[in-house]
Amino acid sequence: MPKRIFSGVQPTGNIHLGNYLGALRNWVALQREYESFFCIVNLHAITIAQDPETLAEKTRELARIYLAVGIDPEVSTILVQSDLSEHAELTWLLNCITRMSELERMTQFKDKARKQQENVGVGLFDYPVLMASDILLYQTDLVPVGEDQKQHLELTRDIAIRFNRDYGETFRVPEAFIPQVGARIMSLADPTKKMSKSDEESEAGCVMLLDDADVVRRKFKRAVTDSGTEIRFDSTRPAINNLLTIYQLLTQKSPEEIEIHFAGKGYSQLKAELAEITIEFLQPFQERVSRIDDDKLDEILKAGAARAQLIAGATLAQAKHNMGLIGARS
Ligand code: TYM
Numbered sequence: 001m002p003k004r005i006f007s008g009v010q011p012t013g014n015i016h017l018g019n020y021l022g023a024l025r026n027w028v029a030l031q032r033e034y035e036s037f038f039c040i041v042n043l044h045a046i047t048i049a050q051d052p053e054t055l056a057e058k059t060r061e062l063a064r065i066y067l068a069v070g071i072d073p074e075v076s077t078i079l080v081q082s083d084l085s086e087h088a089e090l091t092w093l094l095n096c097i098t099r100m101s102e103l104e105r106m107t108q109f110k111d112k113a114r115k116q117q118e119n120v121g122v123g124l125f126d127y128p129v130l131m132a133s134d135i136l137l138y139q140t141d142l143v144p145v146g147e148d149q150k151q152h153l154e155l156t157r158d159i160a161i162r163f164n165r166d167y168g169e170t171f172r173v174p175e176a177f178i179p180q181v182g183a184r185i186m187s188l189a190d191p192t193k194k195m196s197k198s199d200e201e202s203e204a205g206c207v208m209l210l211d212d213a214d215v216v217r218r219k220f221k222r223a224v225t226d227s228g229t230e231i232r233f234d235s236t237r238p239a240i241n242n243l244l245t246i247y248q249l250l251t252q253k254s255p256e257e258i259e260i261h262f263a264g265k266g267y268s269q270l271k272a273e274l275a276e277i278t279i280e281f282l283q284p285f286q287e288r289v290s291r292i293d294d295d296k297l298d299e300i301l302k303a304g305a306a307r308a309q310l311i312a313g314a315t316l317a318q319a320k321h322n323m324g325l326i327g328a329r330s
Helices: 017-030 052-069 086-095 100-104 107-116 122-137 147-167 200-205 213-221 238-251 255-262 267-291 294-323
Strands: 004-009 035-040 076-080 142-144 175-177
Touching: 004 017, 004 122, 017 035, 017 052, 017 142, 017 238, 035 052, 052 076, 052 267, 052 294, 076 294, 086 122, 086 294, 100 122, 107 122, 107 147, 122 147, 122 294, 142 147, 147 175, 147 294, 213 267, 238 255, 238 267
Parallel strands: 004 035, 004 142, 035 076, 142 175
Antiparallel strands: none
């Protein structure tokens, strides 16, 4: 069987530079080496209340973003999670072998639950099991994600190993692919926190892929910096390190080249250059987003769902069979 990758993004809020540099960028780089499935995980999105009309719009917008960053629908499969009932169905089977204590340990759950206070839904608690289902349905080898998903990946592996042990070989046990550089892009407003689309108070620290040029300039201009004046990669200075990491990924220059380029220059110059480099990347991308027409998008998503269903359906049938979930004989 070909080596496979699977990954996804939630169609909530606005997609930002952290999502691109930590995940989407690597999908594009890997898609020709692997058989690739890229999912718009709208069932994950509803673990926090969403306005239905906005969710539907954001789902299609995210599909456009996938295409505009360079996911090629001729070589990769793009699917919307809710188009396939297999994702929810396998979640039920996996729920029955996952322990409460495992889910209680998930740091993302704890963070999100704290923000929701008393309205913590069962879906939010179960989020990592749905994610495990996504990955295991496609017999995935590699899951390219940012660093914040590492714990969910470890749980996915544990669930797969347990299922295979208890019910016989059913799922491939996946590995996380977490990039060496860019796995955790930090907020420009608070470099101790990751850039995050769900963190409303940190809008100013989050460069959205659909921000216009003036907004991008303003956000970089106001970016927090550390004390000291030297511009060099230094993990003890998180603000400058973060700006330089973004610079490195967008220009593809080496850290040495970048440090030489900025020797003797000030923070304001770094911020101004970074803003222009980001805009140079975003403008053609945004143009591509706006050029994708609705009919073409429908065609791609329908074809993606059909292709994905062949694999997801076969895996689910095998898992049900192995668990003894058999009724009428065909
Ligand atoms: P989501 O939508 O929160 O984030 C999408 C991807 O972006 C990465 N990311 C970041 N990378 C670097 N720096 C940041 N500041 C940053 N913020 C986010 C995330 O690590 C992720 O790769 N649970 C997933 C969605 C999901 C999924 C899956 C992923 C559902 N099923 C199956 C892989 C496989 C999530 O919350 O993504």
